[in-house]
Amino acid sequence: MQGSTIAAIATPPGAGGIAVVRLSGAESYAVAARVFHPANPAKKVEQAKGYTALFGHFVDREEAFDEGVALFFRAPHSYTGEDVVELSCHGGSAVARRLVEACLAAGAQPAAPGEYTRRAFLNGKLGLTQAEAVMDLISADGRQGAALANAALGGALAKKINAQKAQLTALQAHLAAWVDFPEEDVPELDPAHLRTVLGAVREELDGLIRSYDAGAVLREGVDCAIVGRPNAGKSTLLNLLAGFDRAIVTPVAGTTRDVVEQAVQLGDIRLNLFDTAGLRETEDAIEAEGIRRSWKKLEEAGLILAVFDGSEPPSREDLALAQRCAGRPAIALVNKEDKPTQFDAELIAPYFAMVLPVCCREEGSRKVIAAAVARLLGTGSIDPHAASLSGQRQLSAALRARDAAAGALDAAAGGFGLDAVSVCVDDALDALCDLTGENASEAVIEQVFERFCVGK
Missing domain, CATH: 3.30.1360.120 (Probable tRNA modification gtpase trme; domain 1)
Structure with a gap:
């Protein structure tokens, strides 16, 4: 209370x-x-x-x-x-x-959980986006993720959104005066100015939305499935990324029969690694269950590291795995670079964002993989001190505001009249106020603070 x-x-x-x-x-x-x-x-x-x-x-x-x-x-x-x-x-x-x-x-x-920060919000010490950044900062594992949260705590997102609101508010004031008081001889808005303002707002929101996924990876990490045939080097890769012998490695095919989990910090990204059972046909009921779980983990993962044995020609299982990775955030690692190469990487290249020759026993491969993951997930191009969206609540509000601004542009271009444009601008302003918390209902506030820890 x-x-x-x-x-x-x-x-x-x-x-x-x-x-x-x-x-x-x-x-x-x-x-x-x-x-x-x-x-x-x-x-x-x-x-x-x-x-x-x-x-x-x-x-x-x-x-x-x-x-x-x-x-x-x-x-x-x-x-x-x-x-x-x-x-x-x-x-x-x-x-x-x-x-x-x-x-x-x-x-x-x-x-109660989050009650101190909730009181800070209710007493006007923090905006809602800043309050959300508090928990992001507490839970951040990487330096860039912490910097993003700190920028939000400092008001970077609130300032950017308030700037868009100010532009739309000025536009709406003119539109409302022109629509509601025709007898006052209010000058009609210049169409070029209208398009410029709405276009600029849409672009700013588009930029925030485009960078959302990469920002979420930096703040929250990503689930990463390590998949491949038996003895391709999956468990060796897990141990390389973890920095210690997390998984048992033997020459015996089928050593890994269940999903082995390990969280690691790879550069600025936390990977929640899942080393899976080797993908092959088997009559062993236990191994078959492990393989079923492997395919399930591949479908759920936000990042796939597919490991192939570079010392052998591609097999039918290799090609089937590559096809399952098509259209997914997946990197092919052709392992055992220290041995004579028998693997034709061109056969699998169309299904992956990139194909990298590596040796999962050598420390240098860790840096190669880290750079590739950052490039694929877009985290390398993020300015950690810039405004960014955090969480589905903020993303949903930004999407609604962006779509409303786009709708206003379409209404103006389609000749629907300035009253239709005004309705869309109102919708955009409502969505932005939802984002910053000015229109936040008690249910939304409860949802924001329920993920906080006690004492913060």
Whole structure:
């Protein structure tokens, strides 16, 4: 509840140097005074100024159980816009839990997931796109993904969208005056100016939409299926990308019988790797089930690394695999480059975005594969400091706004009249307001913050 004072551990679970328990709400200072006693008796928690710190002891029913630091933030100059106190105790689950329990006993309520950031949004400290960027920044694994989230947190997307809204609002004001008040002799819009404004808005939104997939890969990673015939080198490739022996590698065909999963960081991209069973005809029921799962994983993956044995001519299974990869984000890796080549890569080239000769036992191949993956997924061309869309909610709103702007252009070109153009511009503005959160319903806000962790 917005009016209550909330408490939660704001640091990850487990042992560490410190743990931070955060209080936010009108009674934060009063609650803190009941659980924290400054080492200097002359200092009073209730009188602490914002952006100051006190050293002291944490108490539970007047029993001191730890020592640490209290940081104070006065409303509205805090993360949430409310009075905030952050209590830093020694890291460890038992101490942090006891401090939270003491805060709850002193009058605080448990914080819900994302409640601190939700209050920051409701109190006007953050826009909705900035609030969404908070969780993206927390969950980012790669440097570029973190930079994209930080740019959104700094307002890059909000500024770009607000610029498009300003152009459309000025256009709509003129259109509304001309349509609604014909007796006032309002000058009709210059058709060239109308096309220029609508075209520019559509192009800006198009650019955001085109870069969405690559941005999502940088922020969230991508599921990657490693597929190929038995002994082509799939498990060796998994171990190369993982940097350690994650999968068992033997000369025996069919060693991998189930999907082996491993998350790795390949350059700026997190790959959720799935090493699959070798694709071949078999009467072994267990191996056949593994192969069925391999095909299923291939269909679901956002990236396919198809491994072929370069020391042997292409087989019927190789060609069948290549055909299954047609039209998919797939790279063919012709393995065993260190041996005499027997594989005719031209037979499979039409089905792949690129074909690379590699040796999955050599570290140098990792860099070659990383560069190819970045090129295929478009992550290498992204400016990590530019505005970008994050999540299906933002993408859906941008698509609706782009389509409405395109509809306004079509209405103007088709001679449907400026009233029809005005309706489309209204739709575009509504979609942009949905994107930035100005029109956000309670259900949308719930959806945004339900993926947050407790303490943030």
